[in-house]
Amino acid sequence: MSDGSQRDPQSRGGTAGRAGWAVGVLGVLALLLGLPWAARGRLPEPVATHWAGTHPDGSTSLTAAALFPAAVWAVAAAVATGARWHGGAQARLWSAVGLAFGGALLTGAQTSIVSANLDHPSWQEARSPDIGVALSLLAAVSAGLAAWRLTPHGDPGPRATTAADGPRLELPAGRRAVWISRAVNPWLGLLAAVAGLGAAGSALAAFAGLGGPAWALTAPLVVVGLAGAGCSSVRARVTERGLTVAFGPLGLLSRHWAPEEIASARAEQRTPAQVGGWGYRLSGLGTTVMLRRGECLVIRPRTGADFAVSADDAERGAALLNAVIAHRNT
Structure with missing residues (x-):
């Protein structure tokens, strides 16, 4: 005897499911833009964004440092949203996994950059973000695995009619x-x-x-x-x-x-x-x-x-x- 009571996860979530997806997408976007903005008075201009080992060797303006990852996220979110609502079960699965992994990775990288530049008079004096990068990768993998675990892996079978x-x-x-x-x-x-x-x-x-x-x-x-x-x-x-x-x-x-x-x-x-x-x-x-x-x-x-x-x-x-x-x- 098997269970036939499960419904399509798309219909089960309904409006709240779409709202939750939107909250996640917009929330990550807000973090990517908001972290540099909140710390702007304590950051150099420009900020270090690339390191050779432990020493910074590349910089960009604070505005670009906020807008570039936000733009990358917006494009990724648009692609994933299209796959989620117009694709099959596998498209929904991989769009959720990819978005969770990418969102955690981008927010972690943005946090690491802000932390490394914080309270330094010039970008050349920024700290190494190695620990933050390692934590970002760990968070991204964990988020991807959680999305894999929580997202249905296949379309539900037909609903049983016997009782x-x-x-x-x-x-x-x-x-x-x-x-x-x-x-x-x-x-x-x-x-x-x-x-x-x-x-x-x-x-x-x-x-x-x-x-x-x-x-x-x-x-x-x-x-x-x-x-x-x-x-x-x-x-x-x-x-x-x-x-x-x-x-x-x-x-x-x-x-x-x-x-x-x-x-x-x-x-x-x-x-x-x-x-x-x-x-x-x-x-x-x-x-x-x-x-x-x-x-x-x-x-x-x-x-x-x-x-x-x-x-x-x-x-x-x-x-x-x-x-x-x-x-x-x-």
Whole structure:
């Protein structure tokens, strides 16, 4: 038994997905232009932009140093955006990977140049940016790998049309079954992206030496970004080992219930108003991971309160989980 509940990632994100893409593109552009502008009173004119070993051997005007990487980014973003919205799954994948890698590399290089020139009377006295360049490459590779991990690698298969006739599935002897459903709240993802971009900007400014207060702004933005990311998506998986619910796009945090820990499972319609809002909520109904109104998979543990999670095709997931529970009890 396989999951047929996943939808096309393009339709799942909708307007918020396009908004998140725009926030990323415009945010990187703002960093490329804003870092030199914010430090203009502490930079020489022109600034060092090329080094032979540890010694600067090339310079350009501050205006050009800001506009050139911004222009490169604008062209790259335009190409990637065209591939994302008009290409297939592989085009979407590689446009996301390339844009994440390029954005991190360009912002890291710009930060390194600003930091190397900061508070020096002439470009010939600029420091070596070796450490900044190494960190930029590391950040670019990490960003590319994260985009590879988060972007679907292929078009989803056809949506299954069969459903369970009752609260329990009859599984043939020896047959293994799995049910997987993923729910996404693109607006919480957008909040995480905005907060993460703000945290990156303030951290880059602080790293470049533009002021200690930037570090104080980084911490709360990181907290908001991580909280938003953790609540922006959820994946529920039912196998013969029970139910596992993984949180966030990377699924690094998860909860697991073995079949013997669950009394029963059911599908139920719930709304944010019933459970007190969006995200991970505690209410009189128990714990609910509310990403969108509507269908939820609900389990009743043998000890403790009910647990519910937003999930497409929740009735079939509950039916399979009940079958697994019944099989363990026989």
